[in-house]
Amino acid sequence: MGTMWSADLGAKSGPKYRRVAETIRGAIDAGTLSVGTKLPPVRELAYQLSITPGTVARAYSVLTDEGILVAEVGRGTFVAEKMTALQDDVWSRQLHIQEERDPKHVSLFSPRIADMGQVAAIREAMHKIADCDPHKLLNYPTRDGYAPVRTAVAKWLSKAPIGPVRERDIVLTHGGQNGLMITMQACLRGPSPVVMVEDLAYAGFRRAADMLRTNVVGVAMDEHGIRPDILELMIRKTGATVLCTSPEVHNPTGLFTPLERRLEIVEVARRHNVQLIEDDCYRLGQAQAPSYRSLAPELGWYVTSLSKLLTPSLRAGFVVAPEGGVNILRRAAEYSFFGLAQPMAELIRILLTDPRMPQLMDDVRTEMARYVRVAVNALGGFDINWSPDVPFIWLRLPAGWRAGPFTRAAEAEGIQIRSADEFALRDGRAPHAVRIAVNAHVSIRKFEDAMVRLRGLLDNPPEQISG
Known part of the structure; x- marks a missing residue:
C-alpha cells in the first residue's frame, strides 16, 4: 500500500x-x-x-x-x-549486492562468497582502526611493527599441515596474486629462468611469470595431478627451477593431489633443486594431505589469502617461506611496496583475533556448500568435478558442445562462465570444458535458476558429434 x-x-x-x-x-x-x-x-x-x-x-x-x-x-x-541482530545478519546475507538490474544476469566467472557476518565485523574493525594509536597512521611500516599481525596469521595457519610456522617466517602481501609474484621474485635464478605450471592452470601463475620476463612451460596431468615422469622430463629439457602448483584444490579442475603423488613430486624436485610454490587460496575446508612446505621444508613456499573465506576486497595474502627463505622473500616485498599499509595490517590483525571469526568462517563454508549442492543437483547428470569445500565446479561438456560456443550460448542466457581455454597455456590444448563458480551474492533461487538454464543448454547441443 x-x-x-x-x-x-x-x-x-x-x-x-x-x-x-x-x-x-x-x-x-x-x-x-x-x-x-x-x-x-x-x-x-x-x-x-x-x-x-x-x-x-x-x-x-x-x-x-x-x-x-x-x-x-x-x-x-x-x-x-x-529485526534482531541475528535476523539482520540473515537479511544481509540474502539481499546484499544482488544483481537485480537484469533478473536473468548471473556472473559465475569468479567465486563470490556469502556474507555471514563478515561485513559487520569489517565495519567494526574499521571503527577500531579510526581510534588506533596515531603513530600507526603517520609512520612508515616496519618489520617489528607487524609482528603482532604475523603472530595472528601464524595462529590462524596453525591447523594447516604446512609444518612449523613462526611469525617471522610469514610475509604479508596484497592478496594471493601479489604473494605469488613476490615469491617468484624470491625464487627465480639464472639469466633465463623457467617456471613450470600444470597444463591447465590458474592464469595468475602465467601472468606473474610473464611480468617477470620468465618463460612458462606446462607439465602434463592425470587424475591425480602433475605426472612426476613428465615433470622430470620438463626439468631436464628446459632447465626449469620453479614449479607453481595447487595440489589441494587444482584450479580449474578441482582435482586433489594425494600424498603418494606429492611424495613422488618432492623426490623429483629435490633431485633438481626445484622450488615448489604452492597456491592454497581456493580451499575452504580442512586440508587432505601435508603441504609441500611440510614435505620439503627446504623447497616449499606456501601462499594463501583471506579471499575465499572472508572477503577478496581486503587483498589480504600471506606467504610462508621455507627454511632459509624468509630474508630474500622479505626483501622482495619491501623493495616492491615497503609493506602493507599499517591501517590495513591492523585491520587483518583485528579480524583474525576476533573470537567470532572461526565460527564465521565455518558459516561461510557451510553456505557456499549449500550453493554447490544446488549446482550438483542440477548438473549431476553430466561429467563434473566438485567438492562441498570448493567454490566452483568443473564441467566437461557433452558431445555436440565445444567450450567457446557453450560459453557464448550461456552468456546469451545472461550467465557468465569461464572456458577451459582461459586456463591453458598459449600454445597448449584445452579440453571442451568450463568452470562454473559459485556466486552467493545472488539468492539461492536465482543461482538455481541459472543452473537449470545451463542444464537446458547442455541437453540441447547445436550439433551431435558421433564417434
Whole structure:
C-alpha cells in the first residue's frame, strides 16, 4: 500500500542524502511510517524535497543496506520488519549486492562468497582502526611493527599441515596474486629462468611469470595431478627451477593431489633443486594431505589469502617461506611496496583475533556448500568435478558442445562462465570444458535458476558429434 507521508528535512545538517535517510529513520521510529509501508517513488520524493533523484536514491540505498528498507523489483521500496541482530545478519546475507538490474544476469566467472557476518565485523574493525594509536597512521611500516599481525596469521595457519610456522617466517602481501609474484621474485635464478605450471592452470601463475620476463612451460596431468615422469622430463629439457602448483584444490579442475603423488613430486624436485610454490587460496575446508612446505621444508613456499573465506576486497595474502627463505622473500616485498599499509595490517590483525571469526568462517563454508549442492543437483547428470569445500565446479561438456560456443550460448542466457581455454597455456590444448563458480551474492533461487538454464543448454547441443 502507498503512503501519504510528507517528508520535511527541517533544520538537519550534513550531506543531503544523510538528512533524507535520517528523516526516514525518524519517521519509522515515531510510527509515522509503519512496517510494510511503501515509500514514495524516488522522483516523487525528490520533487517534494526539491533535491535531485540521485540524492533520494542514495538515501534509499543506505537504508536498504542497513535492513531498514527493502527494495522489491517492479514494486517499489518498503519499510522492512524490525529485526534482531541475528535476523539482520540473515537479511544481509540474502539481499546484499544482488544483481537485480537484469533478473536473468548471473556472473559465475569468479567465486563470490556469502556474507555471514563478515561485513559487520569489517565495519567494526574499521571503527577500531579510526581510534588506533596515531603513530600507526603517520609512520612508515616496519618489520617489528607487524609482528603482532604475523603472530595472528601464524595462529590462524596453525591447523594447516604446512609444518612449523613462526611469525617471522610469514610475509604479508596484497592478496594471493601479489604473494605469488613476490615469491617468484624470491625464487627465480639464472639469466633465463623457467617456471613450470600444470597444463591447465590458474592464469595468475602465467601472468606473474610473464611480468617477470620468465618463460612458462606446462607439465602434463592425470587424475591425480602433475605426472612426476613428465615433470622430470620438463626439468631436464628446459632447465626449469620453479614449479607453481595447487595440489589441494587444482584450479580449474578441482582435482586433489594425494600424498603418494606429492611424495613422488618432492623426490623429483629435490633431485633438481626445484622450488615448489604452492597456491592454497581456493580451499575452504580442512586440508587432505601435508603441504609441500611440510614435505620439503627446504623447497616449499606456501601462499594463501583471506579471499575465499572472508572477503577478496581486503587483498589480504600471506606467504610462508621455507627454511632459509624468509630474508630474500622479505626483501622482495619491501623493495616492491615497503609493506602493507599499517591501517590495513591492523585491520587483518583485528579480524583474525576476533573470537567470532572461526565460527564465521565455518558459516561461510557451510553456505557456499549449500550453493554447490544446488549446482550438483542440477548438473549431476553430466561429467563434473566438485567438492562441498570448493567454490566452483568443473564441467566437461557433452558431445555436440565445444567450450567457446557453450560459453557464448550461456552468456546469451545472461550467465557468465569461464572456458577451459582461459586456463591453458598459449600454445597448449584445452579440453571442451568450463568452470562454473559459485556466486552467493545472488539468492539461492536465482543461482538455481541459472543452473537449470545451463542444464537446458547442455541437453540441447547445436550439433551431435558421433564417434
